[in-house]
Amino acid sequence: MSMKHTAALAALLLVSATPFARAADKPTDPQIAHIAYTAGVIDVEAAKLAIEKSKTKDVVDFANDMVRDHEAVNVQALDLVKKLKVTPEDNATSQALSKAAQEERAKLAKLEGAAFDKAYVANEVAYHKQVNGALETLLIPSAENGELKTLLETGLKIFQGHQQHAEHVAGMLK
């Protein structure tokens, strides 16, 4: 095995703790669409839990912002796949994301009050960071269709904005 291959393998092993590691093979456009859509749905579900459980206005407001934005992105994503006649394709990355999210929601569901607020917002920061990384390094570079790429780039700006917004809310909770 050449040095180059060893380095590539090492890089793979390093990132294998995240759900996105399984997408080491370049994902196809139908897979990318599915991953991006799933990533949005996950954040909406977490937000709905926060709206239900939190009594802190800043947290509930933030969660409402997440629902509104991610639902809007996903409407655009659905319109685009329809227009491109692409059927989003389920894949290992989407499944790993959903599984990790389910576990996180189960953890959050057991928390109450300030402990819930803190854990939810901390997870929002971490989750948006993770999705940003995947968009930048994997999903956007892999997208073949120009319109899909543009939508992902807008999605990246939304996610980056949410990460900063979540960091701001986390600061207020301290």
Place this chain on the structure above:
Amino acid sequence: MKAGVLIRPLAGALALALVASPALTATIEVTIDKLVFTPASIEAKVGDTIEWVNKDAFAHTATEKGRWEVMIPPKSKGRITLKKAEAVDYFCRFHPNMKGHLDVGP
């Protein structure tokens, strides 16, 4: 120029009158598209109106921390009339990575 010297004491009062007259104020448009304010930096005068035109499907704000906030709903507009000569950095509260700047002259 002699005339200029004579007129100068009047210039301040005249400028005030001009500012007070709505016909001479401008509406300056800032477009929001894909989470970007364009132009990002605006030069304006007291009395001018800034109008943000949101082409996105997302709600945005133009916010100066702790002072004012304009809500700009999706596919809609928001506006503010400038009341003070100052330099202002503003951002979107929902997406703090969106930043803009106003240079408001007297």
